[in-house]
Amino acid sequence: MKSRSPLVNRIAIVVCAVVLTSIVSMATTLAVSKSIEGNATAINLTGALRMGAFRLLSHVASGQESSVGENNLQNMASQYGLSLRDNNNIARAIPDTEDHPLAKQYQAIQAYWEQTLRPGLENHPPGSFASADIIAATQSYVNSVDQLVSMLERRTEARIGLLHLIQMISLAFSILIIIALFVDLRNRVLKPLRKLVSIANAVSEQDFSHKANLKGSDELAQLGSAFDQMNSELALTYSNLEERARSKTEELEKSHAALQLLHASSRDLFANHDLCSGAVPMLQELEQLLGIGPIRLYLHDKQSAEPVQAVTTASVERPFYCRDHHCNACLVTPEVYDELPIEEHDGRRLLLPIRTPGKLLGTLEVWYPVEKGLSDTARRLLETLSDQLATAIFLEQQITEEQQLTLVEERTVIARELHDSLAQSLSYLKMQVARLRRLGIEGEQKNAHNAILDELSTGLNSAYRQLRELLATFRLKLDTPDLATALRKTIEEFSERLGKPIELIYNLPPQALSPNEEIHTLQIVREGLANAVKHADATEISVEVVFESPQVQARIRDNGKGLPEGGQPVNHYGLIIMQDRARTLGGQVAVQDRNEGGVEVTLTFVPKSRHLIPAEVSNT
Template sequence: MKSRTSLVNRLAVVVGAVVLTALVSMAATLAVSKSIEGNATAINQAGALRMGAFQLLSRAAGPKQYERDTGSFAGLTEKYTARLINVGITKAIPEDPEHPLAKQYQTILDSWKSGLKPTLESHTPGALVNADLIEATDAYVREVDQMVTMLEERTEARIDLLHLIQIISLAFSILIILALFIDLKNRVLRPLRKLVDIAGAVRQQDFSHKARLKGSDELAQLGHAFDQMTSELALTYHELEERVRSKTEELEKSHAALQLLHTSSRSLFANHDLCDGAVPMLQQLEQLLGIGPMQIYLHDKNSSQPVQAVTTATRERPFYCRDHHCNACLVEPEQYEELPVEDNDGRRLLLPIRTPGQLLGTLEVWYPADRELSQTARRLLETLSDQLATAIFLERQITEEQQLTLAEERTVIARELHDSLAQSLSYLKMQVARLRRLNIVGEQEATHEAILDELSTGLNSAYRQLRELLTTFRLKLDTPDLSSALQYTVEEFSERLGKPVQLFYNLPPNTLSPNEEIHTLQIVREGLANAVKHADASEVAVEVSFESPKVKARIRDNGKGLPGGDQPVNHYGLVIMQDRARTLGGQVQVKNREEGGVEVSLSFIPKSRNLIPTEAPSA
């Protein structure tokens, strides 16, 4: 189909048709010309036969003086016979004996041989021409005239045929040329004009023009290609516009996000609470980039698994939340179910929060599964992770420096206490011992003994507290976190008790400040000391946990319990524990347990602004 409708093939067909027409016309003309070749000669000679017949008749009717030329008359008849069968005449006669002209020629021959010639030969020279001779001559001449007429009609018919062939060839050539012009107009000029218009429209960024050419020739294929090209250009141009618009929106979002990061970085570094400093910034960043929720997980040396520190969307109050008036991260269950989380066809991006040589945590970003994060959004999130890493690292460094400074200060204080207060207490104890050796009798003896007992009790308690304080100071110097310090303390009192003391530690890392850790440790040690010294217990357990927003420490034993079931009055150790608890903003309770034994419980809300994760590590 394609080869038939090709422009080149159509032009070849037209040219071939014109050439074929010309060839047919020329061949027909040549054939007709060839067929009438010699007809003029035959007509002339046939006409001469009439004149020859009359000459013979005139000679036969001549005077007697021509009698001697009788021999010449016979020669004339022979010549006439030769002229009658001359090739000039026979050549124009068809070979088919059934042809009318061949029959007419044969009739003339028969008329001559059997009619006129014998009549002329039998006529007496010089005699009058009789009616038979004239009738024979007229009859013969009429046959000759008939043949001449037939030759003329045949020649004119061939000439008319030649004219008809020329007219038909001319008309066919004109029709071919007209068809060629019409075809060129419809198949070449109009398509070319449409293609030029399309090219002009494309130059003006107008891709709506279409050629819509029918057929499968070269220009139609070119038109189809132009239509496809304009469609693809329109799609590409639309895609480019969309990409430009998308890039513009992305740049605007990026600019807004950078401004947000710049503004929020100040509060992030100024506010030592990661939750308060990061959640508003993360939520605004989610709105700008169309992502969320986002979580921050921190890595701690005391925890084998990363623990969650911040979330931007949760249905329940996070475990680490210390401000129950803050609802920034709380959302309705319906809202949470629409977020792209793991159970809701979401995709997750994990970015490390790291400093050179140290992995501090992980930034978890959820986004819809039906679209990809742009490179700009990824770079912004990477910048955010770098800022978080810097803030967390600086906070940890500040905390460690505070702990180190506090440990150094307490070491100095411990040394000073050992060198001054401890020696003074030892001196006072020796003086009390000397007073006991004095023999005082009389009314003052009971008063003297009571005063000595009170002094001895106070000095022993003060000396014991001093030893505990020195032990704590030295312990804190070697163990830079509460978990290690408690483990060391439990091992120490297990040896003193002779039985293992159980420790249940469920406090997230970096929950307490160094000062809060010291007070908590001292209260636990005081409770353990009382259990070992007074409880007569076989089982002692220590539990330190975070029950949002409070930190709770419990020391339980299965000993004999408190006399009367109430807290002891004016117990020196209990007074110190109460003072420490008030320093922490909490309280200490001492009570008997229903199943037996005593429970010492400490409860307070941390005031430190440290990084507190949501999940507590395993005990």
């Protein structure tokens, strides 16, 4: 079926109108520009006539009296007159009609030259200066030339203005054509195209409810009818598949996000040695993805009867194990916490073991809403995550144990060297002191001799005792690679020496101290126990090693006789050694009498693993 007003015909008419307007504009522009061709040169040459007149006047006024000068003036005047009459460049700028103002002015200038100015210049007496009449005549001539120049300029400007007017008319006509084209295109092309594009976009979004309903019989109206028919057929085709496609899309999106999360969690868990900072952001992202939470991670510590919480994604108060007091990742307001699906708020709990072959490392506790449940995809994702956590925790423990075993081996070598060198040397010195005692020196030097031997014996015994305790500590760590077990064995040792059981309170989080910090803490506790057993005459002793975030505090209390007046027993350097060890840890040791009797030794320091916590917080 033919179209009554096809788009191609309308566009062809508009293009022809634009082309015709362009041709007319270019033709008139060419004619006007041709009419003013050479005007600029004529203006320049006419202006040069003024300079020539002044040169002639200057020559007359120079006062030359020779016949050579007079002939020169006549030659100059003849040449000037020739350039005025027969100059083709000026003549082309002058209209051919005699009654034209430019032609009249040009003829008046020629007549004034021939009849007035030239005779006046040639008849001027040689050797005399220019008279007022000749100067006035020259000035009148120059004024006529200036008027001719002004007339040429105005004529040129008028032609240029006509050229501008033609261009503006052409531009206006072109704009009217373009506006008409735009209006026609908007009504006949753009609006239908927008409808068709909107229908196409809706179809791409699986929305088949839009219709074009275009009126007319042109190409776009026919295309709109075809779109409406196609839309109806597609709506019938996709009506039964839409729900299945939506569910598949959601499943694919969750699967894609789950894969990305697993990849990121694997990288972060194995790259970040801090389980809390490495796991909390990832677990929170998992909660948002699956609509679950909170999630808590518990580690199984062989020294603790109950699992120890190591990570949580939501807490009202700062957790006990927190290392970074500037981090608020797991802190939420009570209002937010009350909305979480925990046991008190209609929540269900899923417990997933974190294990490696043959070893249970911890438990992953996941809460989710009762009404929503937990899909199979989410459960599989959580099981995969627990496997990744198990691998990361196992590798971290392996690294820690290897570091501790390396330290134990080094300390075993040191203990062997001390036993084979320093211990034998001290034994040899003790035997030499015993030999000196049996010499039995008599006379005035006997008392001084015995006093020196007593001091030597006391010093050697003290050094030998400290060496035995040091070797005992080294050997104790060899069999007990963690601080809790080493402290228990130390308590058992000193309980036997005291004759009564010593109370021990211990609540440090797992891996709170480095191997070096464990060594110095154990040595200070042993030194404090040794002082209480040997010097205090105590009957009750207690040891408390606790974590008060971010500080670790170790306290040794006894009910003995207290400190002497000097603050330290004679010939005993244990307190100085404890202070040196405390400074090595970056902390301090306080030794003071208790109000109820006895002495309290307190070690306070911030573990190096808490380096993120500022000093002002650690001092609180």
